[in-house]
Amino acid sequence: MSSHDILDVFNVQRSEPPKKKKKIEPKKQLSGINRELYQLLGENTPALHLKPTSKFRKRLDTNSKAAAWRWVKFKNNSRDDGLQLSHWMKGIGPSPEKYQFEQYNQKLKLPDPDDVTYERLIKENDEENDWTCEETKYLFKMCKLYDLRWIIINDRYNYQGPARSLEDLKQRFYSVCQKILIDENKILKEAGILDENKTKLIDALNFDKSKEIDRKKYLERLLGRSPAEIAEEESLVIEARRFEQAAQKMLAERAALLHLLDSPASTANISQYSNSQGLAQLYNSLMFTDKSKKRKQEQDTAVTSSAGMATDSKKLNKKQQQQQPQQSQQQPEIISPQQTTPQPENPVAQLLSKKLTAQEEAAYGLSYHAERLQPGVHLRSSKIASYKPSVQTKVNSTLNELGIPNRPAMISKKIVERFDILTDAITTLLETKKQIDSIETEQNLVWNSQ
Amino acid sequence: MSATTNAPQVYGGDEVGAVVLDAGSFSTRAGYAGEDSPRYVIPSYYGYNEQKKGDLVEDTALDYASITYKTNYKRREYTYFGDESIHVPRSQTQIKPIIHDEIIEDWDAAIEMFDYLFNNLNADIEEQPVFMTEPVWNTKVNKLKSLEVFLEFFKTPGFYLGKAPSCTAFAAGRPNSLIVDIGHNVTSVTPVLDGMCLSKNTMKTHYGGGFLDAQLRCSFMQRGIDLIPRFQINSRTFTKYSLEQLQAKQKVEPQFQTSSLVPENITESFKEFENQRIYNEMKESLIVVPETPISDSSKFDYQSRYFELPNGLQVEFGDERYNIANSLFEPTNFINFWKKHPEYHHDDDFDWSTGENGELDELDINNDYVPLKRGKKKEDTAEYSEGGPVASDGTGTNNNNKPSNSSAASKNAKVAGLSSLINKTISALDVDIRQQVAHNIVVTGATSLVPGLTDRLFKDLGDTNPGLKIRIHASGNTSERKYQNWIGGSILSSLGIFHQLWVSKQEYEEVGGERLITERFR
Ligand SMILES: Nc1ncnc2c1ncn2[C@@H]1O[C@H](COP(=O)(O)OP(=O)(O)OP(=O)(O)O)[C@@H](O)[C@H]1O
Ligand SMILES: [Mg+2]
Numbered sequence: 001m002s003s004h005d006i007l008d009v010f011n012v013q014r015s016e017p018p019k020k021k022k023k024i025e026p027k028k029q030l031s032g033i034n035r036e037l038y039q040l041l042g043e044n045t046p047a048l049h050l051k052p053t054s055k056f057r058k059r060l061d062t063n064s065k066a067a068a069w070r071w072v073k074f075k076n077n078s079r080d081d082g083l084q085l086s087h088w089m090k091g092i093g094p095s096p097e098k099y100q101f102e103q104y105n106q107k108l109k110l111p112d113p114d115d116v117t118y119e120r121l122i123k124e125n126d127e128e129n130d131w132t133c134e135e136t137k138y139l140f141k142m143c144k145l146y147d148l149r150w151i152i153i154n155d156r157y158n159y160q161g162p163a164r165s166l167e168d169l170k171q172r173f174y175s176v177c178q179k180i181l182i183d184e185n186k187i188l189k190e191a192g193i194l195d196e197n198k199t200k201l202i203d204a205l206n207f208d209k210s211k212e213i214d215r216k217k218y219l220e221r222l223l224g225r226s227p228a229e230i231a232e233e234e235s236l237v238i239e240a241r242r243f244e245q246a247a248q249k250m251l252a253e254r255a256a257l258l259h260l261l262d263s264p265a266s267t268a269n270i271s272q273y274s275n276s277q278g279l280a281q282l283y284n285s286l287m288f289t290d291k292s293k294k295r296k297q298e299q300d301t302a303v304t305s306s307a308g309m310a311t312d313s314k315k316l317n318k319k320q321q322q323q324q325p326q327q328s329q330q331q332p333e334i335i336s337p338q339q340t341t342p343q344p345e346n347p348v349a350q351l352l353s354k355k356l357t358a359q360e361e362a363a364y365g366l367s368y369h370a371e372r373l374q375p376g377v378h379l380r381s382s383k384i385a386s387y388k389p390s391v392q393t394k395v396n397s398t399l400n401e402l403g404i405p406n407r408p409a410m411i412s413k414k415i416v417e418r419f420d421i422l423t424d425a426i427t428t429l430l431e432t433k434k435q436i437d438s439i440e441t442e443q444n445l446v447w448n449s450q
Numbered sequence: 451m452s453a454t455t456n457a458p459q460v461y462g463g464d465e466v467g468a469v470v471l472d473a474g475s476f477s478t479r480a481g482y483a484g485e486d487s488p489r490y491v492i493p494s495y496y497g498y499n500e501q502k503k504g505d506l507v508e509d510t511a512l513d514y515a516s517i518t519y520k521t522n523y524k525r526r527e528y529t530y531f532g533d534e535s536i537h538v539p540r541s542q543t544q545i546k547p548i549i550h551d552e553i554i555e556d557w558d559a560a561i562e563m564f565d566y567l568f569n570n571l572n573a574d575i576e577e578q579p580v581f582m583t584e585p586v587w588n589t590k591v592n593k594l595k596s597l598e599v600f601l602e603f604f605k606t607p608g609f610y611l612g613k614a615p616s617c618t619a620f621a622a623g624r625p626n627s628l629i630v631d632i633g634h635n636v637t638s639v640t641p642v643l644d645g646m647c648l649s650k651n652t653m654k655t656h657y658g659g660g661f662l663d664a665q666l667r668c669s670f671m672q673r674g675i676d677l678i679p680r681f682q683i684n685s686r687t688f689t690k691y692s693l694e695q696l697q698a699k700q701k702v703e704p705q706f707q708t709s710s711l712v713p714e715n716i717t718e719s720f721k722e723f724e725n726q727r728i729y730n731e732m733k734e735s736l737i738v739v740p741e742t743p744i745s746d747s748s749k750f751d752y753q754s755r756y757f758e759l760p761n762g763l764q765v766e767f768g769d770e771r772y773n774i775a776n777s778l779f780e781p782t783n784f785i786n787f788w789k790k791h792p793e794y795h796h797d798d799d800f801d802w803s804t805g806e807n808g809e810l811d812e813l814d815i816n817n818d819y820v821p822l823k824r825g826k827k828k829e830d831t832a833e834y835s836e837g838g839p840v841a842s843d844g845t846g847t848n849n850n851n852k853p854s855n856s857s858a859a860s861k862n863a864k865v866a867g868l869s870s871l872i873n874k875t876i877s878a879l880d881v882d883i884r885q886q887v888a889h890n891i892v893v894t895g896a897t898s899l900v901p902g903l904t905d906r907l908f909k910d911l912g913d914t915n916p917g918l919k920i921r922i923h924a925s926g927n928t929s930e931r932k933y934q935n936w937i938g939g940s941i942l943s944s945l946g947i948f949h950q951l952w953v954s955k956q957e958y959e960e961v962g963g964e965r966l967i968t969e970r971f972r
Contacts (some may be wrong), residue, residue: 081956084608085949105950145972146972222917226916
């Protein structure tokens with residue numbers, strides 16, 4: 001089964017007859033199931049054809065010699081005890097001097113306060129005077145051991161002394177570091193080789209314990225929210241975002257408006273059109289684009305007409321069908337004036353043509369209307385003005401607010417007239433209010449943004 | 451063993467043929483580093499033949515001073531290890547535990563067990579380093595003893611004690627996580643940060659697989675069924691014992707014949723050990739964790755199911771299927787039951803209602819009164835007798851919790867179920883890591899395989915922690931879940947960068963055990 005058969009089965013129209021020769025590439029003759037599959041693609045040839053470059057599994061290379069693997073002892077220089085373990089090594093050469101994983105043995109470089117520096121730098125005017133030299137040294141040892149992972153240091157911190165919080169430990173560490181660094185800096189300054197980074201580092205070591213505690217409290221509160229609070233917050237965020245978007249949109253609109261009010265600045269160079277030659281050229285090019293557009297349209301219609309006979313005839317039918325109702329619509333228009341124009345011979349008409357007083361008219365319930373009426377009977381309620389649904393709901397809600405039913409109960413002529421006036425007024429007022437609101441927000445926005 | 455030394459591979463592995471041991475209170479796992487599952491999983495129990503011991507003229511097996519492991523060590527003749535020999539019925543043979551609460555209690559037997567494993571693994575132990583897992587609450591004495599045993603007695607070139615939760619974190623690929631290990635003796639919750647355990651925040655209870663065993667035993671006692679282990683049975687005919695018959699107080703007698711091959715004087719402990727295999731099967735196939743907590747009053751829809759005992763009795767289980775599994779989350783229900791019915795308490799049973807130090811009478815388990823406003827934070831404010839923070843003697847981190855405090859707290863303590871244990875752990879953590887840890891909850895241990903457990907856990911935790919994004923990671927692979935500690939150890943000890951951490955004999959002699967266990971085994 002070829003692609004044509006399938007396309008025929010699904011009744012898919014082909015825009016052009018398939019070209020048989022072109023599709024078959026001379027280079028690659030597909031065979032068996034591949035060819036069948038390829039044919040199923042039809043004309044949807046893949047945009048990119050990737051030739052598999054590697055076989056899924058490499059064939060075993062039996063000719064080359066197997067690599068030698070040896071179980072050899074090695075020494076890891078990260079250790080001080082010279083422990084020798086064994087591992088597998090490829091090749092027969094001597095084992096390398098350095099163990100390949102030694103390079104990952106990295107340690108942080110931390111200041112190391114000894115007794116002397118402690119006495120000299122930290123002991124006097126020590127704000128945290130409940131710390132001893134011993135404990136400070138212990139703290140630094142822990143920092144080194146656990147690579148400044150504070151939470152773990154706090155977990156393992158075990159010194160017979162006052163209880164310390166995580167923030168206590170941090171503060172102590174940073175303040176001692178700062179003191180040591182300031183001292184080092186002094187020496188460097190005297191020697192005349194001051195490092196910019198080091199001075200920056202000293203400032204960075206200012207640790208504010210109370211701020212940190214506050215931060216954690218806030219975070220704790222944030223995590224301790226109830227589901228209702230979370231939902232409320234989310235909805236607020238969404239609403240705020242909506243406001244922001246509306247404001248942005250309005251500002252953009254405003255900017256566009258202002259832009260329109262400005263004289264249009266031409267973007268291109270107009271000097272070439274300043275002489276008559278240039279103008280003629282411009283005229284020609286415009287003409288050309290115009291013509292080409294027209295031609296395109298013609299082509300489009302030509303294409304549709306050249307399509308098969310069946311569609312053409314269908315279209316024709318449709319056209320005729322469309323024309324018929326148009327005619328039937330036109331007919332009553334022609335007929336109705338004839339119907340409504342009173343016959344001069346009719347006595348009632350004669351009576352009517354006699355002028356009646358306003359009182360008499362009211363009593364008889366007679367009225368004259370300027371607009372042409374539809375033939376037949378209608379209810380007066382259908383004459384009540386109606387608006388777009390969006391406006392109508394607003395009008396209705398205003399009426400509700402005022403305590404007036406959406407439709408008058410007694411539909412007399414007068415009531416309907418008055419009702420129309422009322423709804424008209426309501427829509428006008430609503431529109432005005434909307435305008436004022438938008439102008440106000442605009443104003444606020446402009447003021448705020450200034 | 452395929453690491454090349456020329457080019458480091460992506461995972462940085464470099465195998466040195468390390469032996470990895472993971473000793474749990476139910477089973478001990480052993481194998482080679484770099485492999486994806488342990489080669490041997492044997493019970494952490496051993497058979498002890500009193501009769502044979504009595505007959506011995508001279509018993510020199512434990513005279514360590516005169517023994518070198520490689521040349522003249524021999525296991526005692528009256529002890530039995532490993533599945534193929536421990537399950538053989540022998541007269542006057544006790545089954546004794548080697549490990550309790552993941553801590554090795556019987557070192558003589560442990561050495562024999564390790565010898566058994568090394569022999570089976572064909573390990574040349576003087577050439578191959580040993581990696582062993584340890585619980586966070588491992589004691590200093592025990593750590594020193596393991597160093598001594600492995601470095602001085604077995605003479606391994608290197609030895610390392612890795613914290614079990616750290617290993618699990620490695621196996622799960624989550625260096626910052628909360629490891630929930632539901633094993634046999636212990637259920638523990640450990641926060642892990644950068645692969646290191648936070649010992650002050652670790653919590654544990656005893657409500658694990660063993661707790662379920664005790665309840666299963668109890669439900670047979672209630673039905674008046676005597677459990678007969680499989681080895682005693684020769685032939686049987688199937689008899690049904692439905693829930694209706696139970697309610698009608700109808701007695702159903704099983705139809706079976708006992709085997710004549712069984713020797714006399716089979717000990718109770720051996721029978722119980724064999725019965726444990728029945729419980730094990732029941733835990734695997736019968737019990738289910740219900741989706742929501744079960745309060746005593748509410749009835750819920752359940753499906754009953756039959757379970758066939760070795761003696762042919764087919765017993766129908768109804769709401770017990772759910773109640774028993776539910777007790778991992780709400781242990782109080784069963785503890786109250788046992789308090790009321792001490793006759794259902796097995797002699798060997800652990801006293802479940804107490805922690806290690808709580809007193810039964812003064813436990814105020816029934817006190818459910820919680821002020822309304824704080825109702826939601828119930829778990830946070832309550833104190834537990836079980837599930838107190840553990841502090842290992844080794845690192846000695848207990849300086850913040852005064853001992854006097856904890857005994858006072860245990861007086862009106864509350865027993866913690868799994869969810870509240872986790873909640874308590876999370877809320878005690880530093881706020882900065884709480885979110886991350888809650889997002890990486892790793893559930894492991896074989897008892898966590900009870901169906902519905904992780905779903906229930908997820909629901910409970912989500913309900914109580916609306917501000918946190920909870921995610922639970924539990925391996926879908928059964929053997930991975932069971933042996934995750936071992937797998938983590940296997941990964942860790944096959945990494946190239948790990949090899950600087952082994953404690954060698956020389957170091958042990960120079961630096962001393964005391965310092966090594968605090969600075970090396972972190
Ligand atoms: N598929 C299963 N479903 C439920 N429970 C199981 C399953 N397989 C084993 N168990 C139970 O899990 C417990 C053993 O768990 P595990 O192997 O994690 O314990 P362990 O590590 O030896 O003990 P611990 O961690 O307490 O020291 C036993 O009580 C056993 O009966
Ligand atoms: Mg375990």
